[in-house]
Each structure stands twice: as C-alpha cells, then as structure tokens.
Amino acid sequence: MTTIDKTVVVLGATGQQGGSVAAALRADGWNVRAVVRDVSNHGARSLSAAGVETVRGDLGDPESLRAAFSGAHGVFSVQPNSGQAGADVTNEDEVRFGTAVADIAERSGIAHLVYSSAVTAGSTTGVDHLDTKNRIETHVRKLDIASTVIRPATFMELLVTPEMGLDGGHLSFLMRPDQAMQFIAVRDIGRIVAAVFGSPDRYAGRTVEIAGDALTGNALAEHLTQAAGRTITYSRLPATLLAQDEVLAKLAALVDDGRLAGNANLDALRAEFPFLLSFDRWLAGPGAALLDEALRSTD
Numbered sequence: 369m370t371t372i373d374k375t376v377v378v379l380g381a382t383g384q385q386g387g388s389v390a391a392a393l394r395a396d397g398w399n400v401r402a403v404v405r406d407v408s409n410h411g412a413r414s415l416s417a418a419g420v421e422t423v424r425g426d427l428g429d430p431e432s433l434r435a436a437f438s439g440a441h442g443v444f445s446v447q448p449n450s451g452q453a454g455a456d457v458t459n460e461d462e463v464r465f466g467t468a469v470a471d472i473a474e475r476s477g478i479a480h481l482v483y484s485s486a487v488t489a490g491s492t493t494g495v496d497h498l499d500t501k502n503r504i505e506t507h508v509r510k511l512d513i514a515s516t517v518i519r520p521a522t523f524m525e526l527l528v529t530p531e532m533g534l535d536g537g538h539l540s541f542l543m544r545p546d547q548a549m550q551f552i553a554v555r556d557i558g559r560i561v562a563a564v565f566g567s568p569d570r571y572a573g574r575t576v577e578i579a580g581d582a583l584t585g586n587a588l589a590e591h592l593t594q595a596a597g598r599t600i601t602y603s604r605l606p607a608t609l610l611a612q613d614e615v616l617a618k619l620a621a622l623v624d625d626g627r628l629a630g631n632a633n634l635d636a637l638r639a640e641f642p643f644l645l646s647f648d649r650w651l652a653g654p655g656a657a658l659l660d661e662a663l664r665s666t667d
C-alpha cells in the first residue's frame with residue numbers, strides 16, 4: 369500500500385457510508401480521522417483496529433468539529449436523516465449539521481470537501497426529508513472551498529434489510545414490476561469517494577450522481593431468487609398502503625417521474641469506476657451475509 373501523508377476526516381464512520389469511505393481511503397493509503405460520538409463503542413474500536421484515528425465529536429458541537437478538522441486535507445460529510453428507521457434527528461438538524469460541517473471545513477482551510485447527498489437533490493421534491501439535501505448542496509456551493517457533491521442512488525443494502533420481509537418469500541418496493549430503478553452498493557460509495565479525493569483536479573466543483581445497477585422489480589426478484597435458492601416474488605407496495613401514507617405515495621411518484629428512480633449514466637460510470645458492483649455480483653459478495661440474515665427466520 370502506498371501511503372499518502374495527508375489526513376481525511378470522515379464523518380459517520382461507524383455507519384454505512386462513512387464506514388465504506390474510511391475503509392476505501394485506508395486501502396488507498398490515506399490517514400483517516402473518524403469523528404465519533406463515543407470512542408469506546410464497538411464501531412469506534414473496530415475503526416481503531418483498522419488503523420483509523422478516532423476522535424470524539426458531535427455534528428451538533430461545532431467546537432468538536434473545529435478540533436477534528438485541524439490540520440486535515442479533506443473532509444467527507446454525511447449526515448443522518450429523519451427518514452431513516454430509528455432516526456433521532458429532525459430535518460432542521462440535518463441541514464444545520466450539513467451546513468456547519470461545510471462552514472467549519474471552509475474556515476479550517478480544508479482543501480477538499482466531499483458531501484454525500486442523494487439522487488433526488490437536483491430538484492425540490494416536496495418530501496421534506498429529501499429536500500434537506502438540496503438545501504445543504506446549495507450552501508456548500510456558495511462557499512469558498514473546493515467541493516464535490518456525490519448523489520448516491522438507493523442502497524442495495526436497503527432491499528435486504530429484515531424489515532423488507534424477504535423471509536416470507538416476497539419483496540415489495542417503490543417501483544412497478546416492469547419499471548427500472550437505480551441502486552448502488554454501499555461498498556462502492558467508499559471507493560468512489562476515495563477516487564474523488566485521489567483526483568481533486570478532476571472532481572472539484574462537480575456533482576456526480578452515482579449508481580451501480582438499474583433493475584426492474586421483476587429483475588430484482590429473479591436475482592434474489594437465484595441468490596437465495598428459493599422463490600422470491602416482487603410487487604409494488606400496495607395501492608391501499610400508498611393511499612394511506614402520503615410520504616410513501618410521494619416517493620412512489622418520484623420513482624414514476626424518474627427523480628428517485630435515478631438517471632445516472634451507468635455505462636459512463638462503469639468505465640470511470642470499473643469496480644462498480646451489479647446487483648447479482650453484490651449478492652454474491654458483500655450482500656451475501658445480509659441476504660442470508662434476511663432469509664434466516666424461515667430456515
């Protein structure tokens with residue numbers, strides 16, 4: 369491994385995206401400093417064991433961010449979102465956290481800020497927990513700092529969470545059975561972010577929508593059936609549920625009009641980032657244990 373004598377501060381490093389980014393940056397030889405709320409918890413200790421420096425900090429505590437960013441080259445910024453299961457943040461918290469990270473990065477002389485947004489951020493959607501990212505992106509672009517915005521598609525990991533009910537042999541999601549939606553493996557977000565930090569001249573000032581595959585509901589069912597070795601069927605979330613749940617109905621409409629389905633140029637992305645995993649390769653690799661866990665209750 370070649371070593372790079374520069375430090376990138378990673379937020380959310382005990383979580384999905386930050387964890388993937390920390391691992392990919394370490395693999396590329398960067399020094400990585402993770403801002404964690406509790407340096408003694410399991411996630412923080414795993415980071416330390418992988419050679420990541422952990423420092424105590426909180427997105428709601430600007431002084432801790434200033435201390436963490438001191439002397440660093442880059443910052444990877446991601447925030448929790450009120451739409452996540454079990455989230456303890458409001459939409460205003462997310463915007464406050466995301467703008468504070470960018471402001472403090474600018475004032476700390478950070479050479480490159482990478483902000484992880486979401487695929488829907490190109491327009492106002494009317495879904496408050498999605499539009500937070502628009503507001504943070506707008507703020508980041510106003511600052512005097514070299515920045516890159518990545519807009520990840522929906523995570524492949526979301527499809528195999530236990531709540532999706534795969535143990536019952538069925539998956540329901542937002543798109544119609546014959547409608548394609550784009551997805552990305554969390555592992556690949558980290559690899560792309562590491563590539564972005566590695567080539568600042570190429571990526572500074574850019575907004576990059578990222579995805580690794582596009583799948584219809586029927587294709588998801590075929591791949592899941594193949595990987596699980598048992599039949600998994602697919603249908604769109606029931607119309608009765610969409611009629612009762614305004615946010616889900618808006619999300620389904622955003623899939624229908626393409627904004628949440630994603631519009632990344634997959635051929636170009638695969639040429640630029642050859643490691644990008646298709647869904648079937650993800651299921652055979654990083655997703656295998658997650659799928660196994662999701663199916664386990666009927667074993």
Ligand SMILES: NC(=O)c1ccc[n+]([C@@H]2O[C@H](COP(=O)([O-])OP(=O)(O)OC[C@H]3O[C@@H](n4cnc5c(N)ncnc54)[C@H](OP(=O)(O)O)[C@@H]3O)[C@@H](O)[C@H]2O)c1
Nearest residue numbers: 380381382383384385405426427447448449486521522523
């Ligand atoms: N799911 C999708 O398909 C999808 C697609 C695109 C974008 N997104 C976006 O991805 C973001 C979430 O990323 P993720 O899934 O990687 O997160 P995650 O796995 O839920 O992890 C959240 C991370 O944030 C940290 N954190 C939470 N509150 C904090 C605070 N006050 N101060 C410092 N750190 C704090 C947590 O650290 P602790 O160890 O301290 O808890 C943890 O490391 C959301 O904004 C979501 O909208 C999701």
